[in-house]
Structure formats: structure tokens, C-alpha cells
Amino acid sequence: MIEIKDIYKSFGDNEVLKGISGQFKPGVTNLIIGGSGSGKTTLLKCMIGLHHPEKGSVEYDGREFTTMNFEEKIEIRKEIGMLFQGSALFDSMTVEENIMFPLNMFTDQKRKEKLDRVNFCLERVNLSGKNALFPAELSGGMKKRVGIARAIAMNPKYLFVDEPNSGLDPKTSIVIDELIKELTEEYNTTTIVVTHDMNSVMGIGDYILFLHEGKKFWEGSNKEIAHTDIQELNDFVFASRFMKAAKDKF
Amino acid sequence: MNFTNFGRYILLLKAVFRKPEKLSIYMKAIFKQMDFIGVGSIGLIAIISTFIGAVMTLQIAFQLVSDFIPKTIIGSVNRDSSILELSPTITAIVLAGKIGSAISSEIGTMRVSEQIDALEIMGINSPGYLILPKVLAGITMVPLLVILSMVLSIGGGYIGGTLSGAVSAAEYVQGITTDFNPYTIVVALVKAFVFGFIITSVPAYEGFYVKGGALEVAQASTRAVVVSCITILACDYIVTQLLL
Numbered sequence: 501m502i503e504i505k506d507i508y509k510s511f512g513d514n515e516v517l518k519g520i521s522g523q524f525k526p527g528v529t530n531l532i533i534g535g536s537g538s539g540k541t542t543l544l545k546c547m548i549g550l551h552h553p554e555k556g557s558v559e560y561d562g563r564e565f566t567t568m569n570f571e572e573k574i575e576i577r578k579e580i581g582m583l584f585q586g587s588a589l590f591d592s593m594t595v596e597e598n599i600m601f602p603l604n605m606f607t608d609q610k611r612k613e614k615l616d617r618v619n620f621c622l623e624r625v626n627l628s629g630k631n632a633l634f635p636a637e638l639s640g641g642m643k644k645r646v647g648i649a650r651a652i653a654m655n656p657k658y659l660f661v662d663e664p665n666s667g668l669d670p671k672t673s674i675v676i677d678e679l680i681k682e683l684t685e686e687y688n689t690t691t692i693v694v695t696h697d698m699n700s701v702m703g704i705g706d707y708i709l710f711l712h713e714g715k716k717f718w719e720g721s722n723k724e725i726a727h728t729d730i731q732e733l734n735d736f737v738f739a740s741r742f743m744k745a746a747k748d749k750f
Numbered sequence: 751m752n753f754t755n756f757g758r759y760i761l762l763l764k765a766v767f768r769k770p771e772k773l774s775i776y777m778k779a780i781f782k783q784m785d786f787i788g789v790g791s792i793g794l795i796a797i798i799s800t801f802i803g804a805v806m807t808l809q810i811a812f813q814l815v816s817d818f819i820p821k822t823i824i825g826s827v828n829r830d831s832s833i834l835e836l837s838p839t840i841t842a843i844v845l846a847g848k849i850g851s852a853i854s855s856e857i858g859t860m861r862v863s864e865q866i867d868a869l870e871i872m873g874i875n876s877p878g879y880l881i882l883p884k885v886l887a888g889i890t891m892v893p894l895l896v897i898l899s900m901v902l903s904i905g906g907g908y909i910g911g912t913l914s915g916a917v918s919a920a921e922y923v924q925g926i927t928t929d930f931n932p933y934t935i936v937v938a939l940v941k942a943f944v945f946g947f948i949i950t951s952v953p954a955y956e957g958f959y960v961k962g963g964a965l966e967v968a969q970a971s972t973r974a975v976v977v978s979c980i981t982i983l984a985c986d987y988i989v990t991q992l993l994l
Contacts (some may be wrong), residue, residue, distance in 0.1 A: 548871055549870075550870065550871075552866055570768075570875075573873075574873040574875075575873070575874075577870070577871055577872065578872075578873045580870070580871055580873075582871045583863070584864045584867065584868060586862035586863055586864055588865050588867065588868040589865075590865055590868075591865070593862070602872050602874075603872060604772070604775060605771050605772055606872075607769070607873065660871075
């Protein structure tokens with residue numbers, strides 16, 4: 501479980517996060533949602549240590565992360581898998597080398613064992629046989645899936661996903677969403693997805709934390725989100741005509 | 751480089767020299783960088799050094815108008831100029847352009863495409879993984895390239911001088927072998943070592959802290975070459991002052 505308590509983060513005079521707290525449980529898909537500039541990516545980066553919050557704490561199963569030194573943080577990070585918005589694959593490496601990279605760095609496995617793991621991860625994301633391709637030869641959806649394969653290569657306890665559906669067509673988005681949900685339930689990972697995609701919210705949002713102007717405005721599940729009377733949340737979730745029409749049917 | 755940048759540069763170097771996660775992977779990266787920095791630059795350095803040596807001989811001969819000065823001095827001046835100044839400095843400045851811009855743009859592109867963040871999240875010390883192999887390759891290969899440059903520059907002087915008739919082969923050879931002080935080689939290699947460090951670490955710093963997109967990566971690459979060249983010239987003066 502990951503618990504954040506009273507997180508504050510500013511960039512100069514711009515206060516981006518204003519006291520965010522929340523609990524993200526394992527085995528369920530946790531979503532952080534909000535409009536552009538609401539602070540969701542900043543919150544994610546504070547949680548994984550790419551930003552340092554001015555105040556507040558981040559606990560990984562009771563282990564306080566923000567006050568750890570470099571070596572202690574590395575130990576936690578070995579338990580983290582992350583899919584970046586742009587996939588962040590190493591473009592000078594093949595798909596196989598990308599997925600094998602963390603195994604090369606942190607395990608003493610033989611090449612055969614590592615290759616088996618790579619092939620298993622590729623099979624898991626339905627990309628078997630694509631080992632020799634370079635990231636430049638992959639479509640957007642394939643890059644995301646390779647990113648997921650790399651993220652799960654080390655059997656992470658915590659999985660972070662930043663905007664998994666950006667730039668993808670609706671059908672591919674659903675494939676990615678379902679894959680994230682399956683992996684979360686199968687490996688009981690604590691998964692946190694940052695998104696503003698309403699299909700994801702309705703499809704896989706077991707726990708949703710809604711941010712607005714740097715504050716936590718609401719938390720609940722995708723079943724509860726349609727029945728709130730919080731104006732800001734309704735303006736965000738039901739911004740499109742389609743979603744408004746869908747709400748009337750709930 | 752102002753004081754804030756200098757402070758960040760020092761902090762980055764501190765992170766660069768942390769203990770590597772896995773030595774075998776770093777060794778592979780070091781050899782790859784040695785190939786890129788060293789072997790990949792041999793052709794360029796060879797052409798430049800040979801021509802500079804040849805032109806130097808012609809210019810020294812042109813300026814020696816007095817019959818009282820023996821022509822063997824052409825070889826001596828060419829040798830000392832090549833070893834002490836031209837080979838280390840010209841090699842370093844050429845490499846700052848070729849290698850520095852490549853290092854800065856490679857690391858800068860990795861920064862803006864979140865590849866460095868990905869390394870961090872995996873628990874890898876990204877400054878060490880990305881920069882240490884380049885720095886180690888730089889401080890080993892640049893001195894070797896400078897030695898090559900010295901040889902070719904002096905050889906180029908021989909070719910230029912004898913082909914043009916500015917100096918005879920015997921006079922030139924006598925000039926380069928008379929009163930040779932081996933300490934000049936030591937000074938040149940110290941310079942090459944320092945320049946190798948600058949050529950790799952300064953562009954790496956510029957690339958590592960890029961923010962933005964393609965335009966900013968290009969700007970960082972230009973800045974890396976400019977700052978490297980100025981730092982090379984400043985360090986050239988300091989090392990010369992200290993060692994001679």
C-alpha cells in the first residue's frame with residue numbers, strides 16, 4: 501500500500517499541490533484524475549521521488565520515502581515499475597534490450613533466464629516475437645505495451661502509469677487499460693494511474709482521487725463518481741455531451 | 751558558466767563518481783565510448799594535424815628571413831609548437847565540436863524524452879550510467895589522439911617542408927631531433943587529460959539539465975561547444991603557467 505499525507509509542492513510562487521492525502525491499496529486500480537494543470541503528474545513525480553515535496557510524506561508499506569537517502573531510495577525504486585506518458589523506451593536499444601535492461605542491471609541471472617523473462621513479459625503484453633524491433637519501428641500502442649513489459653520485468657510491487665492513453669485510438673486505449681487492470685489483479689501490485697481519460701475512469705477506476713487546482717476534491721470509485729453533486733467533479737467528468745447523456749442513464 | 755551552474759556541475763560530478771551498480775555493464779559502455787571518441791575521431795585528427803604541421807613549416811620558413819638562422823630551427827620550432835600547444839589544443843577544440851555536441855544532444859534528448867527519468871525510477875544512478883563511461887573514455891582516448899596528432903603534425907611538417915623546398919629533409923630531421931626536451935610531452939599529456947575531462951563532462955552537464963524540447967536540446971548543444979572551448983583555452987593557460 502502507498503499512503504501520501506499532506507503533500508505540498510510549489511514551483512517558485514506557483515503552489516501546485518496544496519495538502520494532498522490519500523491511500524492507494526494493492527490489487528486495485530487507483531486513478532488520479534483532474535484537468536490539465538491540476539497537479540496530478542506533479543503528485544505522481546513527488547510519489548516516485550522525481551520531485552521533492554516541501555511538506556508531507558509518502559509511505560511505501562510503512563516505509564517513509566521522502567526522508568530516505570539516495571541508497572535507501574534506490575532499494576524502493578527497485579520495487580517500482582513505471583510506464584511513462586511517452587513510453588520513455590531507450591531508443592538506441594531493441595525491444596528485447598529495453599526489457600532486459602533492468603534484469604541486466606540488478607540480477608545475476610544467466611542470459612537464457614533473462615531471455616525467458618523477456619519473452620514472458622512480451623507474451624503478457626501480446627507482443628511475442630517483436631524482440632528485435634527498435635522503438636522507432638513501433639506504433640504508439642506497441643510502445644506503450646513494451647513500456648508495460650519493461651515495467652513488469654522485475655515483478656514490481658508498485659506500478660505507476662502516467663497518461664497511458666494519450667495519443668492512442670479508443671480501441672487501443674481499452675486494450676492498454678484492460679492490460680493494466682489484469683496485471684494489477686494478477687500480481688496484486690499497488691497500481692496508480694494518472695489520467696484524464698473518461699473511458700479509463702469508468703472502465704478501470706476502482707479507487708479514484710480527483711484533483712482540482714492542487715487540492716483533493718473527491719475520492720471514491722467509478723460506481724460512485726456518477727452520483728456526486730460536486731460541481732467541479734461533474735464539470736470535469738461530464739464535460740462532453742456523450743458523458744452527460746450517459747450520466748442520465750446511470 | 752556562472753557560480754550556480756558551476757555548483758550544479760560539481761554536484762553532478764559527485765553523482766557521476768558514485769559506485770557503479772554493475773561493473774560489467776559500465777565496462778561495456780566505456781569501451782563503446784572509447785570507440786566513439788577515440789577510434790571514430792582518428793581520421794579527422796589525422797587530416798587536421800598533418801595539414802597544420804605542413805602549413806606551420808611553410809609559415810616558419812617564410813618568417814626566417816635571416817641567413818644567420820640555420821634552417822634546422824624550422825624543425826625545432828615546429829616540433830615544440832606541435833607538442834606543447836597545437837596538438838593538444840587544436841585536437842581538444844576539434845573534439846569539443848565533434849564529441850561535445852554529440853554528447854550534449856544525446857543526453858539532452860534522453861532528458862526531454864523521459865529516458866533519464868526512466869533510469870532513475872529503475873533505481874539506476876543516471877549521471878553515473880550516462881556520464882562516467884564518457885568521462886573515462888575521454889581522459890584515456892584524448893591523450894592517445896594528442897600523441898597521434900603530435901606525430902602527424904611533425905610528419906606533416908616534413909612532407910610540407912620537403913615538397914615545397916622550404917627545408918631539406920636532412921635539415922628538418924636534424925631540427926626535430928636536436929635539443930629535444932621530453933618534459934614537453936608530459937606537459938602536453940597533462941593538458942590532454944584535462945581537456946579530455948572538459949570535452950566530455952561539460953557537454954554532459956549541459957545535456958543533463960536541458961528543459962523543454964528539440965529547440966532547447968539544440969541550444970544546449972551549441973552552448974556545450976562554446977563553454978567547452980572557452981574552458982579548454984582557460985585551462986590551457988593555467989596548465990601551461992603551472993607546468994612550464
